[in-house]
Amino acid sequence: MSGKKNPHNNMAQCVSQESPEPGIREENDVETTNRHLMWHGMFLFLLCLATGLLEQRFANVRMGLAAHLEGVMNGMLLVALGAIWTEVKLPPRAKATAYWTALYGTYANWLVTTLAAVFGTAALSPISAAGHSGKPWQEILVTAGFQSVSVVIVASALLVLWGLRRGPLPPKLDASRTAEGQRG
Numbered sequence: 001m002s003g004k005k006n007p008h009n010n011m012a013q014c015v016s017q018e019s020p021e022p023g024i025r026e027e028n029d030v031e032t033t034n035r036h037l038m039w040h041g042m043f044l045f046l047l048c049l050a051t052g053l054l055e056q057r058f059a060n061v062r063m064g065l066a067a068h069l070e071g072v073m074n075g076m077l078l079v080a081l082g083a084i085w086t087e088v089k090l091p092p093r094a095k096a097t098a099y100w101t102a103l104y105g106t107y108a109n110w111l112v113t114t115l116a117a118v119f120g121t122a123a124l125s126p127i128s129a130a131g132h133s134g135k136p137w138q139e140i141l142v143t144a145g146f147q148s149v150s151v152v153i154v155a156s157a158l159l160v161l162w163g164l165r166r167g168p169l170p171p172k173l174d175a176s177r178t179a180e181g182q183r184g
Contacts (some may be wrong), residue, residue: 033099034082041078044106048072051114059120067113074106081160088163098159105153112145 048071055064081102090098116123119135123142 034085037082037085037099037102038079039082040103040106041075041080041082043075044071044078044110045075048075048110051110055117058114058117060117063113063117063120067110067117070113071110074109078102078106084164088160090159090163094159095163098156098163101152101156101159105149105156108145109149109153112142112149115145116142 048068051064051071052068055061055068058064058067088095088098115121115138119138119142121139121142123139123146
């Protein structure tokens with residue numbers, strides 16, 4: 001081993017509930033959590049580009065397109081969330097919950113929509129599934145998946161909104177103003 005630190009080895013520690021704020025045990029942990037969210041966003045984005053290349057092979061091509069688009073949008077959501085993560089001010093457990101629900105919701109959304117395309121189910125997506133239906137167990141699985149994604153992604157969005165709504169952040173020291181003030 002070259003001694004390089006794998007950024008994904010300490011993911012649980014990055015959002016641990018023992019720190020004052022998940023992902024902020026040290027100054028670098030904030031950046032690490034941001035980078036993890038952005039990495040997952042780009043990985044999901046790439047995964048969904050591949051889904052788009054395969055959509056003609058799905059039982060329901062229209063749902064395959066939906067899976068491709070869901071994943072691309074959810075990948076961008078994770079990248080954007082990573083970019084604003086330092087602005088999300090939540091209690092430790094709430095921030096960890098927001099992090100993990102965002103990851104679960106985005107990946108599960110892509111996976112369930114892809115399964116719906118593969119199975120050709122009509123569960124909770126009558127427009128995309130027009131003329132298609134799967135076996136009863138497939139319909140149940142996809143319905144349960146879409147319902148879990150709905151609950152989790154809404155919870156994540158509410159937590160992030162709660163973390164962003166808190167009062168104004170303390171003003172940051174602007175080095176250029178400080179230097180000008182000392183000169184003038």
